[in-house]
Amino acid sequence: MAIIKIKDLYFKRENKVIFDDVSIDIRKDKITAIMGPSGCGKTTLLRLIGGQLEPCYGKIKVKNKDINNISKKEIFAIRKDIGMLFQNGALFSDLTVFNNVAFPVREHTNLSESFVRDLVLMKLHSVGLSGSAHLMPSQLSLGMAKRAALARAIALDPSIIMYDEPFSGQDPISVATLIKLINLLNKSLKITTIIVSHDVDETMSIADYVYIINNRRIIAEGQTKDIEKNTNEFVQCFVNRKVNNRKNVQYPEKSYEEALLYNK
Secondary structure (H helix, E strand, O other), X not given: OEEEEEEEEEEEEOOEEEEEEEEEEXXXXXXXXXXXXXOOOHHHHHHHHOOOOOOOEEEEEEOOEEOOOOOHHHHHHHHHOEEEEOOOOOOOOOOOHHHHHHHHHHHHOOOOXXXXXXXXXXXXXXXXXXXXXXXXXXXXXXXXXXHHHHHXXXXXXXXXXXXXXXXXXXXXXXXXXXXXXXXXXXHHHOOEEEEEEOOHHHHHOOOOEEEEEEOOEEEEEEOHHHHHHOOOHHHHHHHHOOOOOHHHOOOOOOOHHHHHHOOO
16 A cells, blocks of 8 residues: 555656656555655655646655645645655754754654653664753764654654665764664654665665656666565665776766867
8 A cells, every 4th residue: 555656747847857757656564765866856756746846747745645736734744644755854953852852853843841851762773862952953963863863853752754765974883773763764654654775785784665766767667675676787786886988977067079079
């Protein structure tokens, strides 16, 4: 069962096409990975799902609701049920870790401060940061900041969590910790999980289903074993970290020759 359905998505910014005829099903209670090279639009896709951006064509449905044809009140209700782990953590720099995690709870509920305190401490404990409540974000390592941001993302017990490049810039122990946490949250709490990433091994180790995006389109999809066996040249280069020709390392735009001759 798909909890999020993206159908025939076409999206561009100014004159640059980001997605062209993209269709994706995010299955309920599963870990879905959306992978591809830097700059292919993975973060943009999360913003489209959250209703921050509107597609030029196509439909995006979250829990059977067209995200771009509902009221602001309905959009806010959907967003409340979606946790988001931003690429850089996006903690509020002038708030303690405790107040960062408490922020969405205070914003969206009328719970007493004593209940908020217990809830925040419980969430911090679940990500292994029990003793960090009093710290400022500047006092955290990058790995700790990501886990603090994860505690904030799950503060309201969302049914969907979106992770934007969760493993980037992390040391091996922090990566292993995040992998374990993401998997544990998904399996124990039945949270629908979306991971956008270009970290192949880490993401595919826990993904139930994988989509690979390149040059505006979905070029491969399936379970991990299907992706590994896919014969598409780019897929093989991406999965196995190989460069077979220059087009795999060039940003998709005008050809080199066209750029040299432009305006001449």
